[in-house]
Amino acid sequence: MNEISTRVSSVAMTTGEQSVPESRRHRARRSLAVARSGRAGRMLVTALPYLWLVLFFLIPFAIVFKISFSESIRAIPPYAPLFEMVDDTFLQIRLNLANYMMLFEDRLYLAAYLNSIKIAAISTLVCLLIGYPMAYGIARSSKAVRNGLLMLIILPFWTSFLIRVYAWIGLLKNEGLINNFLLWLGLIDQPLPMLYTPFAVYVGIVYSYLPFMILPLYATLEKMDMSLLEAAADLGCKPFKAFLTITLPLSLPGIVAGSLLVFIPAVGEFVIPDLLGGPSTLMIGKVLWTDFFNNRDWPLASAVAVAMLVLLVVPIMLFQRYQQRAEEAKR
Amino acid sequence: MAHSATSALMANPWNDPEAQPFIRIQGVSKSFGDYVAVNKIDLDIYQGELFSLLGGSGCGKTTLLRMLAGFETPTEGKIFIDGVDMSSIPPYERPVNMMFQSYALFPHMSVEQNVAFGLKQDGVPKKEIAERVAAILDMVQMGKFASRKPHQLSGGQRQRVALARALVKEPKVLLLDEPLGALDKKLREKTQFELVNIQERIGITFIVVTHDQEEAMTMSTRMAVMNQGMIEQVGSPVEVYEYPATRFVGEFIGSANMFEGTVVEEATDHAVVRCPELDADIFINHATNLPPGAPVVAMVRPEKMKAQVEKPESQYNYVRGVVTEIAYLGDMSIYHVRLATGMVVQISQTNLRHTAEQRLTWDDEVYLTWHPGNCVVLAQ
Ligand SMILES: Nc1ncnc2c1ncn2[C@@H]1O[C@H](COP(=O)(O)OP(=O)(O)OP(=O)(O)O)[C@@H](O)[C@H]1O
Ligand SMILES: [Mg+2]
Numbered sequence: 201m202n203e204i205s206t207r208v209s210s211v212a213m214t215t216g217e218q219s220v221p222e223s224r225r226h227r228a229r230r231s232l233a234v235a236r237s238g239r240a241g242r243m244l245v246t247a248l249p250y251l252w253l254v255l256f257f258l259i260p261f262a263i264v265f266k267i268s269f270s271e272s273i274r275a276i277p278p279y280a281p282l283f284e285m286v287d288d289t290f291l292q293i294r295l296n297l298a299n300y301m302m303l304f305e306d307r308l309y310l311a312a313y314l315n316s317i318k319i320a321a322i323s324t325l326v327c328l329l330i331g332y333p334m335a336y337g338i339a340r341s342s343k344a345v346r347n348g349l350l351m352l353i354i355l356p357f358w359t360s361f362l363i364r365v366y367a368w369i370g371l372l373k374n375e376g377l378i379n380n381f382l383l384w385l386g387l388i389d390q391p392l393p394m395l396y397t398p399f400a401v402y403v404g405i406v407y408s409y410l411p412f413m414i415l416p417l418y419a420t421l422e423k424m425d426m427s428l429l430e431a432a433a434d435l436g437c438k439p440f441k442a443f444l445t446i447t448l449p450l451s452l453p454g455i456v457a458g459s460l461l462v463f464i465p466a467v468g469e470f471v472i473p474d475l476l477g478g479p480s481t482l483m484i485g486k487v488l489w490t491d492f493f494n495n496r497d498w499p500l501a502s503a504v505a506v507a508m509l510v511l512l513v514v515p516i517m518l519f520q521r522y523q524q525r526a527e528e529a530k531r
Numbered sequence: 532m533a534h535s536a537t538s539a540l541m542a543n544p545w546n547d548p549e550a551q552p553f554i555r556i557q558g559v560s561k562s563f564g565d566y567v568a569v570n571k572i573d574l575d576i577y578q579g580e581l582f583s584l585l586g587g588s589g590c591g592k593t594t595l596l597r598m599l600a601g602f603e604t605p606t607e608g609k610i611f612i613d614g615v616d617m618s619s620i621p622p623y624e625r626p627v628n629m630m631f632q633s634y635a636l637f638p639h640m641s642v643e644q645n646v647a648f649g650l651k652q653d654g655v656p657k658k659e660i661a662e663r664v665a666a667i668l669d670m671v672q673m674g675k676f677a678s679r680k681p682h683q684l685s686g687g688q689r690q691r692v693a694l695a696r697a698l699v700k701e702p703k704v705l706l707l708d709e710p711l712g713a714l715d716k717k718l719r720e721k722t723q724f725e726l727v728n729i730q731e732r733i734g735i736t737f738i739v740v741t742h743d744q745e746e747a748m749t750m751s752t753r754m755a756v757m758n759q760g761m762i763e764q765v766g767s768p769v770e771v772y773e774y775p776a777t778r779f780v781g782e783f784i785g786s787a788n789m790f791e792g793t794v795v796e797e798a799t800d801h802a803v804v805r806c807p808e809l810d811a812d813i814f815i816n817h818a819t820n821l822p823p824g825a826p827v828v829a830m831v832r833p834e835k836m837k838a839q840v841e842k843p844e845s846q847y848n849y850v851r852g853v854v855t856e857i858a859y860l861g862d863m864s865i866y867h868v869r870l871a872t873g874m875v876v877q878i879s880q881t882n883l884r885h886t887a888e889q890r891l892t893w894d895d896e897v898y899l900t901w902h903p904g905n906c907v908v909l910a911q
Contacts, residue, residue, distance in 0.1 A: 430602050431635035433622040435649030435700065445648075449639050 261509070268502035271296045279499050299503035309487065309504065313511065316484040319398070319473075320466035323405040327413040327462045328455065330406070335417035335454075336447075339424075350418070353411050365404055365475050372400050372476070396478030404472035409465065413458040420454030421447070453526060460519045464512050484508055543767075544577040545753065551614070553578040553736050554599070554704060559608035560760075561594050568594045570760035571608070581730055581737040583747035585783070586757030592740045593632055595757075596706045599738065600629040612704060623652075630697035632708035632740075634689050636681040642668070642692050643677040649700040667695045670725055672718070687713040694722070698729065707739045711746065719743075723750050744784055748772070756780045778909050781830045788836070788876050790829045791911070794821050803847070804829050804908060808874045814847035816903040826911040833865065835905040836878040838897040849900045850876060854891050866891055868899060 270279035271294070284292045303309045338349045356364060371377045374391035382388045394400055424447065432442040470485030477483070484504065492501035544550035552575035561569040569591040576582050584592045597603045599610060601622035610617045612626060628649065636645050643664055650660045668674045671691035681689055690713045697705060710726075711719045727750060730737055741747050747754050748768040755765045756779070764776040775781035778789065790813065792806030797819060804813040804827055813829045821827060843849045855875070856867035863881045870876060878899055882890070891897060 425633075425635065427631055427633055427635040428637060430600075430622065431629075431631060431637070431696075432648070433602075434600055434627070434629050435696070436623050436652035437648070438623055441652075446637060 264502045264505055267499055268299055268506050269295050269297070270499045271298075272497045272499050277498065278496050296499065299500045300507075302500060303503060303507055308482070309484075309507075312482045312484045312487045313507070315482045316467045316469075317511075319401060319405065319481075319483060320463050320469075323402055323409065323466050324413075324459050324463045326402065326406045327410050328459060331410055331413035331417055331458065332455075335414045335421055338414075338418050339421035353414050356411070361408065362471065365408065365472055368400070368404055368407065368476060369395060372403070395476065398477065398481055400476035401473050401481050401483075404476045405466050405469060408472065409462040412461040412465075416457040416461065417451060417454040420451045424450055453523075456519060456522055460515060463515060467512060468508055543752075544580075545575065550577060552576060553580075553613060554738075555609075555611040556595075556599075557609045557611070559595075559598060559605045559610060561591070561598060561603055562606045567760050569598070569605075572760075572762055574755065574762065574765065576736060576738065578736055579730065579734045580752045581727065581739065581750055583751040583754040584738065584740045584757060585742075585744065585747055585754055587783070590757045591760040592757060593708055596629060596708055596738065596740060599704070600627050600706055601625050626703040627706060628697045628700050628702040628704075629706040630693050630708060630710050634681075634693040636689060636692055636696070638681055641678050641680055642673060642684070645681070645692055646696045646699050649696065653700070663699055667699045670698075671695045671722065687715070687718070690714065691722075701729075701733050701735060704736045704738065707737060709740055709742065712742065719746070726750065756783055758783075774907060775830070775909065778828050778830075778911070781828075781907065781909060786833055786877055787830045788833065790831070792827060792829060794819055794823050794825045794827055794908075797821065797823050801903070802908065808870065808872050809850050810871075811845075811849050812847050813906055814845075814903045815906050815908055819908045821908070821910060828909045828911055830907045830909060831901050831905060833877040833879040834863075836876070836899045836901050838866070838868075838878060838880070838891055838899055840895075840897060843898055843900050845900070848903060848906070849898050851896070851898050852876060854893055854895045854897060857891070857893065864890065868897060 266282055267279055270282055272278060273280050280294065280296075282294060284294065286292045334353075338346055338353075341349060369376070372395040373379070374393065374395070376395070378394070379388075379391040383391065428446050428450075429439075429442050432446050433439070437445065468485045469483060470489055473481045473483040473486050474489070477486075485508075488501050488504045488508070491497050491504060495501075544552075554574075554576040556572055556574040556576075559569060559572045560567065572595065584595065586592055594603060598605050599612075599617075601617065601620065604618075617625060637648065640648065646664045646667060647660050650663060655663075665674065665677075668677055671694055673688060673691050673695065676684060676688060676692075681692065684692065690710070694707070694710050697707065711722055714722060723746060726737065729735065739747075739750065751768060753765060753767050754771055756763045756771060758779050764771055764780045766774075766776075771780060772784055775784065775787075781787045782789065790804075790806040790808055792804045792808075792813070794802060795805045795812065796803035799818055801817065802815045802819040802821075804815065804819075806813060806829065815829075819825075819827065842851075850868075850870055852868035852870040854866050855869045858865040859882075861882070863879050865877060865879045868876045868878060876899060880890070
């Protein structure tokens with residue numbers, strides 16, 4: 201765009217106004233105008249998402265950030281103001297760092313953070329192990345079957361997330377489908393306690409986020425040039441080794457994208473541990489909920505949220521750095 | 532090009548009924564659904580040959596190579612390499628390397644790693660890999676770019692890397708799918724020369740797909756001309772050029788003037804063909820083995836025709852026309868001569884002198900003549 205517009209303007213300049221026939225000059229002007237309106241359009245297009253981010257992400261975050269430095273009080277809203285006029289002359293700022301200190305002092309928070317990361321990491325790994333063969337299978341299947349299989353991956357999204365998680369209760373509970381089936385088979389003589397255990401949380405997270413792993417993996421695997429595998433075989437490479445040396449490295453962008461798409465929401469997950477996990481499953485999302493709604497300690501909950509955000513921003517930044525490097529390598 | 536010494540010693544194995552072919556393709560067909568890409572091909576290729584496959588786009592050359600490499604299973608027929616039936620041998624166990632028409636370079640590996648890949652699979656010691664890779668990259672003049680990734684290379688450079696990657700393993704059979712198409716003339720000639728050298732040094736059997744007839748002519752021991760999945764003719768470059776077996780071959784290889792006509796006289800030592808297009812009959816100094824009345828095509832190559840201003844004495848083998856077009860190619864010129872019937876005949880003449888005085892020019896009335904041995908009669 202830029203290039204075109206500069207070229208157009210340089211043409212208009214170098215040809216000189218007098219010597220240029222009327223029609224051509226008009227054309228040059230018009231294309232200049234087109235270029236200008238094009239640039240405006242492009243700015244509008246990029247401005248919209250920024251506006252969205254500022255309105256619905258940055259401003260709410262600033263509010264949360266502000267609250268996290270307040271003191272909890274019994275009032276509506278339940279926190280003390282940050283700024284106060286004293287004697288009509290001093291603007292007093294009361295920065296309360298106690299909420300953040302609390303995160304370090306109370307072992308609960310650190311444990312919840314670490315446990316969330318652990319659960320998210322293991323779930324991501326399990327999603328990758330299950331999702332990779334599925335994505336591979338779909339990418340290598342014939343065109344006719346492929347769309348059907350992709351549809352099956354996307355289909356669960358048509359039902360509410362909450363309902364799907366509730367459904368797992370019916371499957372996992374002591375009198376649930378799985379236990380009844382195993383009892384009927386005679387494999388066990390009393391129900392396996394599955395619901396309200398970490399296991400149920402893993403099942404719930406892996407189940408819910410698997411599509412987010414499969415879809416980016418599928419996209420990279422589907423793009424891959426199959427003649428590369430033929431070339432590898434031709435050079436004496438057995439199929440499994442060709443997978444390790446060719447397919448796997450080439451699908452790395454998909455692995456990274458899928459893993460982040462699973463890991464990031466899983467860290468902050470609240471619904472799944474709340475419904476499927478027992479009281480012993482400590483996850484930061486649940487802690488936040490308790491602080492906010494049960495204890496009505498908005499400032500502390502805000503501090504938890506800010507800390508969680510910082511925690512999540514790190515992998516996102518790593519991802520962006522990785523993407524940037526991949527982009528640069530391509531150039 | 533470089534076959535003079537060795538091939539004289541080797542004698543031509545394809546003429547020796549005792550010789551065992553190294554690659555034997557027996558009644559091989561390949562269909563994609565209803566479409567027959569390769570149709571019942573029989574072909575024997577001998578050790579140390581540089582065998583070219585020629586043919587129009589989509590005639591099945593790549594498909595044939597892919598069956599040899601093991602990426603496609605023949606719908607019908609069998610392939611033997613070195614006496615072994617290849618039906619159940621996977622690509623990674625075949626003594627064959629292929630250079631892909633699309634190059635198929637590994638995008639995440641450097642040039643060096645691409646070329647080393649095959650050697651690594653064979654467990655060649657590291658030091659030897661490094662030496663061989665460096666040597667072959669030098670040969671294709673890609674030493675400077677060893678650490679680049681494929682996407683940082685030009686088309687011709689990628690082609691050279693693909694060639695090096697296939698060559699470095701020195702397999703028994705090397706399948707090259709248009710190996711030099713993207714190279715400039717100088718580099719192409721040099722690489723052709725290197726290919727022939729390598730082939731003579733280590734006795735690899737090459738099967739080369741090419742669109743460049745000159746390349747096929749200079750490099751190959753034999754060539755096959757394919758058309759719509761079938762082989763029209765197999766033979767040495769001289770045989771295929773001078774004695775095409777079918778009209779398609781005659782037209783596909785080089786340029787040709789085709790005169791349609793019928794046999795009017797047939798004897799043991801000569802034949803006469805009459806063409807409605809021409810003023811004179813065509814006299815051929817050998818038998819055509821066709822009965823009188825048989826419809827034929829008489830082919831005369833442009834360079835086999837001579838132009839003269841006076842009417843020839845002979846009652847045979849001449850046509851009269853007007854020069855309508857001249858293409859000056861430097862070493863020679865090509866003239867289009869229009870006959871009274873409207874047919875255009877092509878002749879070519881080497882430009883022996885600097886000046887154009889001696890040459891034909893536009894609107895010259897000329898007689899074109901040829902020797903009775905320079906006409907090939909093909910059944911229609
Ligand atoms: N996998 C496939 N499925 C269907 N048709 C195919 C397939 N592969 C090749 N064909 C068809 O088979 C025919 C022969 O293809 P092939 O690639 O062998 O041609 P080619 O002689 O190598 O042509 P070119 O000189 O253009 O490379 C073509 O008509 C092509 O469309
Ligand atoms: Mg091809």
